[in-house]
Amino acid sequence: MNRVTLAVAGSRKTQSIVDACSKxxxxxxxxxxxxxxxxxxxxxxxxxxxxxxxxxxxxMGWFAFLLxxxxxxxxxxxxxxxxxxxxxFEGQPSAxxxxxxxxxxxxxxxxxxxxxxxxxxxxxxxxxxxxVMDRLSLIYDEIYIDEVxxxxxxxxxxxxxxxxxxxxxxxxxxxxxxxxxxxxPQDPTLKQYRGVAMLDWFALHKKADLLEIAxxxxxxxxxxxxxxxxxxxxxxxxxxxxxVSRQSEVTGHDGVFAIYEADVLAYIAEFKPVPLRESxxxxxxxxxxxxxxxxxxxxxxxxVLIYPTVPITKYLTAGQELKPKTACGLYVAVTxxxxxxAFVVPDPAATKLRAWxxxxxxxxx
Amino acid sequence: xxxxxxxxxxxLFVNFEMEPTxxxxxxxxxxxxxxxxxxxxxxxxxxxxxxxxxxxxxxxPYWFNQALVAKYFAAxxxxxxxxxxxxxxxxxxxDVTPDVQMLRGVYNSRTEDAPGVLIRVKLSPDYSEEFAAxxxxxxxxxxxxxxxxxxxxxxxxxxxxxxxxxxxxVSFIDARTIRSxxxxxxxxxxxxxxxxxxxxxxxxSLAHRNARHDISSxxxxxxxxxxxxEGDRLHEKNLGLQMxxxxxxxxxxxxxxxxxxxxxxxxxxxxxxxxxxxLAMNRSATATAYVLIEEPENHLSHTSLTRLIARIETLAGDxxxxxxxxxxxxxxxxxxxxxxxxxxxxxSKFSNLSEGxxxxxxxxxxFDTLRIVLAEKLVLxxxxxxxxxxxxxxxxxxxxxxxxxxVDVVSMAGVALGRALELSAAVGRKVAALRDNxxxxxxxxxxxVAAYLDPGMRELFIGDPAHGRTLEPQxxxxxxxxxxxxxxxxxxxxxxxxxxxxxxxxxxxxxLVESNSTLxxxxxxxxxxAFVE
Numbered sequence: 001m002n003r004v005t006l007a008v009a010g011s012r013k014t015q016s017i018v019d020a021c022s023k024x025x026x027x028x029x030x031x032x033x034x035x036x037x038x039x040x041x042x043x044x045x046x047x048x049x050x051x052x053x054x055x056x057x058x059x060m061g062w063f064a065f066l067l068x069x070x071x072x073x074x075x076x077x078x079x080x081x082x083x084x085x086x087x088x089f090e091g092q093p094s095a096x097x098x099x100x101x102x103x104x105x106x107x108x109x110x111x112x113x114x115x116x117x118x119x120x121x122x123x124x125x126x127x128x129x130x131x132v133m134d135r136l137s138l139i140y141d142e143i144y145i146d147e148v149x150x151x152x153x154x155x156x157x158x159x160x161x162x163x164x165x166x167x168x169x170x171x172x173x174x175x176x177x178x179x180x181x182x183x184x185p186q187d188p189t190l191k192q193y194r195g196v197a198m199l200d201w202f203a204l205h206k207k208a209d210l211l212e213i214a215x216x217x218x219x220x221x222x223x224x225x226x227x228x229x230x231x232x233x234x235x236x237x238x239x240x241x242x243x244v245s246r247q248s249e250v251t252g253h254d255g256v257f258a259i260y261e262a263d264v265l266a267y268i269a270e271f272k273p274v275p276l277r278e279s280x281x282x283x284x285x286x287x288x289x290x291x292x293x294x295x296x297x298x299x300x301x302x303x304v305l306i307y308p309t310v311p312i313t314k315y316l317t318a319g320q321e322l323k324p325k326t327a328c329g330l331y332v333a334v335t336x337x338x339x340x341x342a343f344v345v346p347d348p349a350a351t352k353l354r355a356w357x358x359x360x361x362x363x364x365x
Numbered sequence: 366x367x368x369x370x371x372x373x374x375x376x377l378f379v380n381f382e383m384e385p386t387x388x389x390x391x392x393x394x395x396x397x398x399x400x401x402x403x404x405x406x407x408x409x410x411x412x413x414x415x416x417x418x419x420x421x422x423x424x425x426p427y428w429f430n431q432a433l434v435a436k437y438f439a440a441x442x443x444x445x446x447x448x449x450x451x452x453x454x455x456x457x458x459x460d461v462t463p464d465v466q467m468l469r470g471v472y473n474s475r476t477e478d479a480p481g482v483l484i485r486v487k488l489s490p491d492y493s494e495e496f497a498a499x500x501x502x503x504x505x506x507x508x509x510x511x512x513x514x515x516x517x518x519x520x521x522x523x524x525x526x527x528x529x530x531x532x533x534x535v536s537f538i539d540a541r542t543i544r545s546x547x548x549x550x551x552x553x554x555x556x557x558x559x560x561x562x563x564x565x566x567x568x569x570s571l572a573h574r575n576a577r578h579d580i581s582s583x584x585x586x587x588x589x590x591x592x593x594x595e596g597d598r599l600h601e602k603n604l605g606l607q608m609x610x611x612x613x614x615x616x617x618x619x620x621x622x623x624x625x626x627x628x629x630x631x632x633x634x635x636x637x638x639x640x641x642x643x644l645a646m647n648r649s650a651t652a653t654a655y656v657l658i659e660e661p662e663n664h665l666s667h668t669s670l671t672r673l674i675a676r677i678e679t680l681a682g683d684x685x686x687x688x689x690x691x692x693x694x695x696x697x698x699x700x701x702x703x704x705x706x707x708x709x710x711x712x713s714k715f716s717n718l719s720e721g722x723x724x725x726x727x728x729x730x731x732f733d734t735l736r737i738v739l740a741e742k743l744v745l746x747x748x749x750x751x752x753x754x755x756x757x758x759x760x761x762x763x764x765x766x767x768x769x770x771x772v773d774v775v776s777m778a779g780v781a782l783g784r785a786l787e788l789s790a791a792v793g794r795k796v797a798a799l800r801d802n803x804x805x806x807x808x809x810x811x812x813x814v815a816a817y818l819d820p821g822m823r824e825l826f827i828g829d830p831a832h833g834r835t836l837e838p839q840x841x842x843x844x845x846x847x848x849x850x851x852x853x854x855x856x857x858x859x860x861x862x863x864x865x866x867x868x869x870x871x872x873x874x875x876x877l878v879e880s881n882s883t884l885x886x887x888x889x890x891x892x893x894x895a896f897v898e
Contacts, residue, residue, distance in 0.1 A: 029463045073470030073522035074478070084523065131469075131478045138466040 002163045002170040003212040004148060004202050008243045009230070009335035010221025010300070013173045014043060017144045020171065021057050022050035029139065030057035033065050034146040035181060039298065043146060057144070062151065062183060063087060063117060069136055070121035070158065071112065074128035078120075085110035087117070118154035118184050125161060137165040148174035152194055153187030156201060163210045177234065177331045179324075180294045195324045196238055217241045221300055222338055223248065225255035229341070230334050233315075233327045247338065253303075256334075256341045257356045258316070258348035264288075264305070266358035267342060273305035276333045278326070283307040283344075293329040296336050304337040306330075307344050316343060317350040366685045367407070367655070369457035371474055374430045374450055376402045377710040389681045391699050392689045394707035395739055400689035403707065404537070404657045407687060410454045410484045411535045411655060413518040413526065420484065420516040426509045428452060428486065438507040441500065449496070450509055452486035457521075464532030470522035481521040482533065489515040534652040536645035538638065539659040553629075553641055554617070560647075573616035577608035635664035642676050650683040662692040674698045696738075697730035706738060706792060718791050722784050732780050737788050740773035742897045745785055745798040750874035751836055752776045755799065757878035758886045759894050772897050786817035796823045797893040801835040826893040836887070837866040837873070843885035852880045 007013045021030055032047065034040055044059040051057070060068070072084045079102050088111035093099030105112055105120045112120055125132040136143075143162060145151070151159060162170050179195040193201040205211040217240075219227060227243040234240060259267055267273070268288075275288040276296060283290070286307065306312075312330055314320040322330065334341050348355035372381040377399050392400045409415055415423040426434075429450045440447040455473050458465050458480040469480035488496055492513035499510050518526045561569070589605040622629040624640060632640075638661060645656050661673055674695060680686060690696060696704060702723050706713040726734055737743060744767065746752045752774050759767045767774050777785060782798055789796045800810060807827035817823060832842040841849060841863055850862045853876050859865060866873040877884060 068522075068524070072524070073472075075523065076471050076476055080476075128471075128478070135466055135469045138461050138469075139463045 001212050002172075002210060003214055004172040004174070005214045005216055006199070006202070007173060007175055007216035008219050008227075009175060009178065009331070010219035010247075011216045012220060013175070013216070014039075014046070014146055016173060016216075017043070017146055017171070018046045018050050020142075020144070021047055021055075024142075026052055026055035028141045030142045030144065031065075031140045032057050032059045032144045032146065033062055034059075035062045035150040035183060036147070036297075037061065039147060042298070062145075062155070063114060066117055066121040066158070067112065069139075070132050071117075071124045073135065074124050074132055077127040078124050079105075082106055083110050084112060087111055087114055089114050091115075115186065118158065118187065119189075122154045122157050125158070133161050133165050136162075137168040140168050142169045142171060145170070145172040146174070147178075147181075148172035149176045149179045149198055150174075150181045150183055152182050152198075153184030153189040155183050156190050156193060160205070160210075163205060177230075177240070177328055178297060179328045180297060180332055195328060196234065197324070199238065215241055218244050218246055219335075220246050222335060223254050226334060226337060226339075226341060229256045230331055233322060233331050233334070234324075235321055249339070251339045253356075254339050256343075256353050258343050258345050258351045258353040259356050260348060261344050261346075263356070263358055263361065264344060266360075267305065267356065270358070271303050271340065271342075273303035273340070273342060274301040274336070275305045275307070276336070277307045278309050278312075278329055278333075282309050293333045297332050299336055300338065301336050302338050303340045303342070304333060305342045305344065306333055312343075313345055316345060316353065317347070366459055367456050368459040369455075369479075370403070370407065371453070371455040371457070372403075372406055373453040373474070374433050375406055375428060375452045375454055376430060378402065378406070379430055379433060379710060381710060381712070383705065383712040385685070385687070385705065386703075387685060389678070389699055389703040390685070390687045390705050391696055391703040392687060392705050392707055393691075393696060393735060393738055397709065398707040399710045400707055401659060404539075404659055404687055404689060406454045407456065407655070408535060408537050408657055410456045410482050410518075411533050412529055413484070413516075420486075420518070424486065424511045424514060424516060426511055428511075429509050434509055435507070449488045451488075453483065454485075455481060455483040457481045460532065462532055464530065468520035468522060468530060470520070472519060472521045472523040479521060482526065482530065483519055483521070485517045485519070486514055487517065489513055532651065532654060534648070535655040535657065536641075536648065536653045537657045537659075538641040538645060538661075539657075553622075553644065569616050569620070573619065581608045633664065635666065635669055638664065639669060639673055639676075642673060642680065646676060646680050654684055656680055656684050656686045658686065658688040660689055660691060662690060662695050667694075670694065671698075691735070693733045693735040694730050697726045697732065697734055701726050701734065701788065704738065713792065718787060722787050725781070725784050726788075729780060732778075733775065734788060736773050736775050737785060737794065738792050740775075740794060741771040742773070743789060743794050743796045744772060744774045744893065744897060745782060745789075745796060746774060746776055747782075747800055748778060748870070749776055750870040751799060753871075753874040753878045754836060754840070754886070755890060755893070757884065758890050761884070761886075762891075762894055767897075783814045783817070786814050786823060790817040790819070790823060794823075795897065797826055797896045798823070799826045799889065799893055802827050802830045804830055804834045806830060824896060826889040826896070828887050828889045832887065835867070837870065838863055839887040839889075840877070840884075841866070843887055848882065849877065852876055852882060 005013070005016065007016075017032060021032065024030075032043055034043055040059055040061050047056055047059060067084065067087060075082060075084055082102050088107045091107055091113060092115055093104050093113060095103060105116055107113065148159075159170075159172075162168070176196045176198045179198070182194075190201070202211060202213055206213050222230075222245060224245040227245045231240065231243050253271060268275075274296075275290050276293060277283055277290050278293050280290070280292070290307070308316065309326070311320070311322060311326055315322050342356065343351070343353065345351060366387050367385055370381070370383045370385065372378040377397065381399075392403060394400050405415065409420060413420055429452060434450050437447055437450050453474060457473065457477070458468065460466075460480065465480045467480075468482060469478070471478055473479065473481055473483060496510065496513040499505060499513070520526055520530065585606050585608070592604055592606070624632045624636060629637065629640070642658070642661070645653055658677065661677065662670055665673060670692075677686065677688065678699065688695075688699070700723050701718055726732060744755060746755055755774055756767055759770075759772070763770060775785075782800060786796065786798060802810070807825065810827055811818065811825050814825065818825065828836070828839045833839045846862050853862070853865065853873055855862065855865050860868075
């Protein structure tokens with residue numbers, strides 16, 4: 001049965017794929033797909049360590065998968081004269097959004113536009129009358145997809161076709177709360193299932209008996225205080241199970257804190273947190289080695305220091321609900337930290353968080 | 366397995382298409398029918414190599430079909446702008462294994478959804494200007510300028526193949542003598558390689574390196590010292606001798622297989638072929654999914670050939686085997702149902718043979734079935750005396766032998782006429798079959814083989830029973846007894862002519878056909894000659 005495992009941050013999602021591959025039958029043909037390049041390299045390294053040399057699964061990026069297995073083999077059935085010569089990652093059709101046919105999908109040197117790649121894959125699959133999926137099912141016994149929440153738009157239709165393969169099992173892991181990347185940011189297809197709403201899409205396919213949904217809500221990364229805070233970032237209507245922490249290390253400064261901007265240097269001196277922000281429009285004038293939320297996905301730090309945006313500050317002080325996209329970014333940022341998360345706010349006392357002040361200030365007061 | 370081969374413009378193949386079957390495919394054809402070329406083409410598409418070298422290095426103008434090339438240059442001379450000649454070799458596969466399914470897609474000349482590989486030799490887009498300049502030159506010869514061509518090796522999914530795909534292992538066993546300077550040809554070396562484990566390879570490589578180092582540092586050191594003393598007279602820097610450390614000096618080049626105590630290259634040619642087949646058998650069916658064997662009968666005694674054929678049959682158990690042969694024995698033994706007939710670059714279709722007939726010729730493996738298969742026009746006669754009379758009658762009429770006229774006269778020597786006619790019908794040969802009436806009306810014999818007769822294509826020619834049961838009385842019926850008797854070495858007081866002739870069939874035929882006298886022939890013989898004209 002196809003399965004999606006919805007897991008919280010730090011629940012060893014990628015490791016679950018590595019385990020499934022290394023402990024399963026070595027004759028099973030496996031393909032492991034993930035979206036980001038760093039994800040691919042990491043998966044490849046860990047699989048090579050864990051699996052016998054002859055049984056290392058093939059690791060491929062999502063776009064390479066679309067090009068090699070969904071588009072190229074049957075492209076002549078869609079565009080008889082067009083040869084595929086790679087991927088145009090950033091370009092757009094010269095006729096813009098009104099481009100049609102070959103010109104919508106290929107640049108002058110035969111590279112397919114990433115912009116419409118999933119749609120092209122879908123069209124090629126349709127033109128092949130099922131051969132794309134038949135071919136795949138004869139090549140692979142199991143297909144794993146890491147970070148499945150990154151797939152959007154037409155990719156969901158491809159996922160659905162993969163789920164319908166008879167002899168190939170699809171195993172997906174992901175965390176819809178970490179939907180910070182997006183394979184098809186401009187694709188209006190299935191817009192209603194973007195971000196956290198992908199849960200609804202999974203539920204739909206569970207209902208159709210195509211999919212099992214499993215939850216993994218234990219984290220080995222951060223402590224319970226961070227876990228509780230992360231759970232509250234999303235409105236209760238999403239019905240996520242509470243995260244349970246298996247990380248109980250005590251350092252003396254554990255949990256989620258609020259600090260004055262004036263105390264930042266003292267805080268950094270004492271705890272050496274990694275400074276994070278949503279994008280460079282936040283705290284533009286602050287000279288710290290910031291990293292953006294999206295960039296640190298998949299990373300683990302002991303402590304983080306977050307410069308919030310205005311909506312995040314409003315959430316912290318007035319409890320104003322976050323937009324799903326903002327919540328996802330913040331969820332990623334908060335769940336990087338093993339021990340502590342600190343927010344830089346105008347007035348720590350206005351938040352429900354524990355305020356932190358350096359010792360010399362407390363003595364002064 | 367390969368279930369379709371398509372070749373365009375390669376050597377003598379203009380538009381070739383063939384659908385081989387699983388297991389054995391016995392390729393038969395006259396000279397220049399394209400048997401060896403077909404094996405070469407299969408190997409080329411499976412390995413991207415020719416004689417162990419990359420296709421691009423071996424590419425030459427004679428790969429192109431000369432008729433197509435001539436047509437191209439004629440069109441150019443006529444002011445047209447035809448497309449430059451190209452070569453295409455496609456192998457369509459049917460396996461559902463993951464490795465082979467990777468090669469699946471619609472990039473083939475039929476736009477068919479199938480796994481497969483292809484070789485395309487085409488004008489390189491990088492050289493289109495140079496090519497145009499070449500074609501425009503006034504003094505240009507009518508030869509394809511292959512230096513502006515590229516060899517593209519692709520699978521049907523549209524992916525360029527860089528190294529040999531898994532699941533397409535091939536063993537090429539040619540009966541030609543060793544050409545490689547390494548003592549073993551590329552294919553054999555590859556098969557031998559399977560005997561050596563990776564760890565053992567590393568050990569040999571190390572020992573080999575040490576030995577070379579030892580020679581450099583000991584035996585050559587003294588020489589180098591002496592040269593160094595005279596060095597300034599030779600060159601500014603010291604000249605020295607060292608063992609070759611380049612990749613070409615790897616141990617593989619210095620290690621050759623031996624059979625008994627004799628190096629493989631020096632063992633008998635027949636033995637080489639036998640060993641190559643044994644090596645191919647030793648490889649797993651996945652390492653060698655395809656076996657190509659060229660004329661296994663060469664250089665082998667009959668008993669060795671029998672052993673070899675038994676091995677080939679085993680080999681074909683779970684592999685697809687393509688074998689070319691000129692030997693009826695090989696064909697009969699491997700089974701006539703395995704026959705794939707080639708003629709001047711095109712495969713001939715033929716209908717199925719009955720199980721019984723296939724078994725019949727397997728038993729009677731000495732019968733020259735290939736003559737039936739390959740003849741343009743065929744005359745089947747019962748025995749040597751019939752053969753001699755037919756030949757003489759034919760020569761009397763046409764002034765040349767049947768062979769010179771493309772008519773093959775085959776003596777059945779006891780083989781059932783019905784079986785031979787079934788085979789002739791299957792390969793679509795025009796046949797005149799002559800037989801004795803043995804006291805029966807011709808219709809009696811015609812009914813027995815009616816299934817294989819076809820007016821104008823295959824007919825029976827039988828003498829009138831009123832003129833005698835066999836050829837001898839039939840001859841006496843149309844010739845004067847005394848005149849015939851005079852040509853035969855019969856004593857005057859001996860038996861009657863007919864009785865003597867019946868007892869000495871071959872001898873009497875020999876005397877009559879070698880005489881200079883004019884002979885008359887029975888009507889059915891004359892009709893048979895007219896039939897095959």
